[in-house]
Amino acid sequence: xxxxxxxxxxxxxxxxxxxxxxxxxxxxxxxxxxxxxxxxxxxxxxxxxxxxxxxxxxxxxxxxxxxxxxxxxxxxxxxxxxxxxxxxxxxxxxxxxxxxxxxxxxxxxxxxxxxxxxxxxxxxxxxxxxxxxxxxxxxxxxxxxxxxxxxxxxxxxxxxxxxxxxxxxxxxxxxxxxxxxxxxxxxxxxxxxxxxxxxxxxxxxxxxxxxxxxxxxxxxxxxxxxxxxxxxxxxxxxxxxxxxxxxxxxxxxx
Amino acid sequence: xxxxxxxxxxxxxxxxxxxxxxxxxxxxxxxxxxxxxxxxxxxxxxxxxxxxxxxxxxxxxxxxxxxxxxxxxxxxxxxxxxxxxxxxxxxxxxxxxxxxxxxxxxxxxxxxxxxxxxxxxxxxxxxxxxxxxxxxxxxxxxxxxxxxxxxxxxxxxxxxxxxxxxxxxxxxxxxxxxxxxxxxxxxxxxxxxxxxxxxxxxxxxxxxxx
Numbered sequence: 001x002x003x004x005x006x007x008x009x010x011x012x013x014x015x016x017x018x019x020x021x022x023x024x025x026x027x028x029x030x031x032x033x034x035x036x037x038x039x040x041x042x043x044x045x046x047x048x049x050x051x052x053x054x055x056x057x058x059x060x061x062x063x064x065x066x067x068x069x070x071x072x073x074x075x076x077x078x079x080x081x082x083x084x085x086x087x088x089x090x091x092x093x094x095x096x097x098x099x100x101x102x103x104x105x106x107x108x109x110x111x112x113x114x115x116x117x118x119x120x121x122x123x124x125x126x127x128x129x130x131x132x133x134x135x136x137x138x139x140x141x142x143x144x145x146x147x148x149x150x151x152x153x154x155x156x157x158x159x160x161x162x163x164x165x166x167x168x169x170x171x172x173x174x175x176x177x178x179x180x181x182x183x184x185x186x187x188x189x190x191x192x193x194x195x196x197x198x199x200x201x202x203x204x205x206x207x208x209x210x211x212x213x214x215x216x217x218x219x220x221x222x223x224x225x226x227x228x229x230x231x232x233x234x235x236x237x238x239x240x241x242x243x244x245x246x247x248x249x250x251x252x253x254x
Numbered sequence: 255x256x257x258x259x260x261x262x263x264x265x266x267x268x269x270x271x272x273x274x275x276x277x278x279x280x281x282x283x284x285x286x287x288x289x290x291x292x293x294x295x296x297x298x299x300x301x302x303x304x305x306x307x308x309x310x311x312x313x314x315x316x317x318x319x320x321x322x323x324x325x326x327x328x329x330x331x332x333x334x335x336x337x338x339x340x341x342x343x344x345x346x347x348x349x350x351x352x353x354x355x356x357x358x359x360x361x362x363x364x365x366x367x368x369x370x371x372x373x374x375x376x377x378x379x380x381x382x383x384x385x386x387x388x389x390x391x392x393x394x395x396x397x398x399x400x401x402x403x404x405x406x407x408x409x410x411x412x413x414x415x416x417x418x419x420x421x422x423x424x425x426x427x428x429x430x431x432x433x434x435x436x437x438x439x440x441x442x443x444x445x446x447x448x449x450x451x452x453x454x455x456x457x458x459x460x461x462x463x464x
Binding site: 006007009011014016018019029031033037039040123 | 301302306312321325333346400423
């Protein structure tokens, strides 16, 4: 028997005509049941944004503020001739700024928070994105202020100063996202902090190599930044896809 | 020109006028509001509280889901129940549903509802005895015997192959859509369909279908 013949045979098996009475009866039961179901109001993104911001621990806000002030202090204290030292110090502190945001995000993956959020009809993907957005906005503002202060103090090129500060920050975030995806539940704040310290220490060694901050190597920094942004986007995409798949499984296997 | 208009049938002219007017007003021939809402708009409006629109959604997909359940079970009475269960499960979580592809989503639920049914009944396959031969005889005039044998052969397939074959050849879905519904990769769906068809072929050849 050929495939075409087999498919023709399969198609010859048509289901019986629908009994309209049964269908209408079913429809009536469903509509009645639905009228008794209370629909949850859709929360606007601004409300959700405010709500999630209020859940962030005050300690984290304090830490964020403290680290930002420390960075500003470094810029103001050091002499303007020590521009390489200022940049090295700042770029080794900035990965720690990322750990603060991630310690909040990891909360959704620990203590069965994921499972708790779903029965509460929260969308984990949405929550994760909103939390990331909150910290991304804050970190960008802090980085912007630090770049402007650095540029004003040392008088170096604004773009290169921004590059030197953004690249370590982006690369450290790629590492955090990778660890979050790779370790998931076993990922703790201590591991996160340890990772941040290792990255900070590594960047700290750059102070021994002032030649990497030379004007001729700016294109390398640009390439690294582009790769870093691409890697960060990819990591985020993979995490969100995984969450979506998990959610689908949870919703439908109930 | 005037003579041409005089020759027109007044009944036809009047009815054409009513049809055009209703079309412009967005109503159907019975005077009901024309339902040309797409799935996304429909879901959005249902979620915002227009619960009466659920009926339109049920009308739109009832037959597809019923057909799937029928091929899966071979029993029309059971299919009505499973179709209803599918929509029950859908309305339970409609508040949190974010629109993507409603048809695929409903099929995903239908697959799970059917699998849950078999699990609760502790059945691995649909029993051939479940297929109501009288129903085939009643509903089909000429080739009911062939249809019965095909359904019996289909019921002998393992669930995972049966799902893929039904969705591909009875619901005419794309391989990528089936992969999403079943939560597996595209190569897996292809191999399930291939193996399922081979098994069906062997079963039907045993029954002297050539």
